[in-house]
Amino acid sequence: MAEFVERDLEGMVPELEQMKRVGLFKKGEISQITNKRKIYEYKLRRRQKSKDDYMQYVQYETNLLALVKKRRALIGYNFKKLEIDIAIVQRIHKLFRMAISRFPEDIKLWLSYIAFAKQQNDKATVSRQYSKMLQIHNKKPDLWVSAAKYEFEHNTNPDTARSLLQRGIRFNDDSRKLWIEYYRLELMFAEQMRQRKQLLGDVREQDEEVSDAVLNGNVAKIVYTHALKSIPDDVNFILSFLPICQLFDFTKNHEEDICHELKERYSDKPVAWDALAQRCIGRNQDNLDEDDSEIKFHQVYEEAVNTVAGGLKSFIESFGSGLPLRSFKCCP
Numbered sequence: 001m002a003e004f005v006e007r008d009l010e011g012m013v014p015e016l017e018q019m020k021r022v023g024l025f026k027k028g029e030i031s032q033i034t035n036k037r038k039i040y041e042y043k044l045r046r047r048q049k050s051k052d053d054y055m056q057y058v059q060y061e062t063n064l065l066a067l068v069k070k071r072r073a074l075i076g077y078n079f080k081k082l083e084i085d086i087a088i089v090q091r092i093h094k095l096f097r098m099a100i101s102r103f104p105e106d107i108k109l110w111l112s113y114i115a116f117a118k119q120q121n122d123k124a125t126v127s128r129q130y131s132k133m134l135q136i137h138n139k140k141p142d143l144w145v146s147a148a149k150y151e152f153e154h155n156t157n158p159d160t161a162r163s164l165l166q167r168g169i170r171f172n173d174d175s176r177k178l179w180i181e182y183y184r185l186e187l188m189f190a191e192q193m194r195q196r197k198q199l200l201g202d203v204r205e206q207d208e209e210v211s212d213a214v215l216n217g218n219v220a221k222i223v224y225t226h227a228l229k230s231i232p233d234d235v236n237f238i239l240s241f242l243p244i245c246q247l248f249d250f251t252k253n254h255e256e257d258i259c260h261e262l263k264e265r266y267s268d269k270p271v272a273w274d275a276l277a278q279r280c281i282g283r284n285q286d287n288l289d290e291d292d293s294e295i296k297f298h299q300v301y302e303e304a305v306n307t308v309a310g311g312l313k314s315f316i317e318s319f320g321s322g323l324p325l326r327s328f329k330c331c332p
Contacts, residue, residue, distance in 0.1 A: 054099035144168030179227035
C-alpha cells in the first residue's frame with residue numbers, strides 16, 4: 001500500500017514545486033498540502049472504502065483550487081495554470097471517476113460530478129457523464145429531462161436533446177413528465193427556427209431549410225397525439241399541455257384542438273370546463289376587450305353548469321322511480 005501512495009505523491013511533486021516557485025504557497029503550506037493528500041491517499045488504498053473517503057478528498061482539492069485562484073488574484077500571477085490549476089482539476093475528475101466506478105448506484109454522486117463539470121464549463125464531460133449515468137439509471141425520468149435540458153439550453157444541441165427524450169420515453173412510456181417535456185422541446189425548437197427564419201429571411205442554404213411543418217409546431221402536435229395514446233383517458237394529462245401551448249404565438253390552432261377535445265370527451269369533468277373558462281381571460285383568442293372577455297368567461301361556466309347538471313339529471317332519471325331523489329345527499 002505504502003509504495004503506491006508514495007508513487008502517487010511523487011507524481012504531485014512538480015505541481016507543488018510550481019506552487020512554491022511562483023509564490024502561491026510557502027514552504028510550510030506545501031508540507032501541509034502534501035501531508036493532507038497523503039492521508040486521503042491512504043484512505044483510498046484501504047480494503048473497505050466509503051463514498052465519504054472520495055468526497056472528502058474531492059472537497060479538499062476543490063477548496064485548494066479555490067485558494068489557488070484567490071492567491072493568483074492577490075499577487076496578480078496568471079501563468080503556469082496547466083501545471084497547477086489544471087493538475088488539480090484533473091485530479092478531481094479522477095477522484096470522481098474512481099468513486100462512480102465503485103458506487104455507480106449512487107445518483108447523487110453522478111450529479112455531483114456533473115455539477116463540477118458544469119462549473120468548469122466542460123461540456124464534453126457533462127454530456128458523457130449524463131450518457132453513462134442514464135445507461136444505469138434509465139428508469140429515472142427526471143434524469144432524462146435534466147440531460148435533455150442541458151443539451152438543448154447549454155450545449156445548443158437539439159438533436160441530442162430530442163434523442164435523449166425519445167430514449168427516455170422508450171424506457172418510461174408512462175411518464176407524464178417526459179411526454180410533456182418532449183412536447184415543450186419541440187415547440188421551443190420551432191420557436192428558435194421561426195426566429196432564425198425571421199432574422200435570415202429567405203437567404204438559407206438548401207440543407208438548412210426548415211419545413212413549414214416544423215415552423216408551425218406540427219411535430220409537437222404529433223408528440224401530443226402519441227402521448228395521449230400512451231397515457232389515454234386522463235383529463236389532467238391533457239390539461240398539462242395547455243399552458244405550454246399557450247406560451248407560443250404560433251400554436252393557437254393546436255390550442256383550439258386541445259380545447260375542442262376537452263369539450264367533446266370530458267364535458268362531464270368540472271376541471272375541463274374550468275380550463276376552458278380560464279382560457280377566456282388568459283390568452284385572448286378573439287381579441288376581445290376586458291369586459292367582453294369576462295362575459296365570455298361567465299358564458300363558459302354557464303354552459304358547464306347546464307352540461308354537467310343535465311348529465312346528472314339524466315343519470316338520476318336512468319334509475320327510474322324506484323330510487324328516490326333523497327338518496328342523493330349533497331356534500332356539506
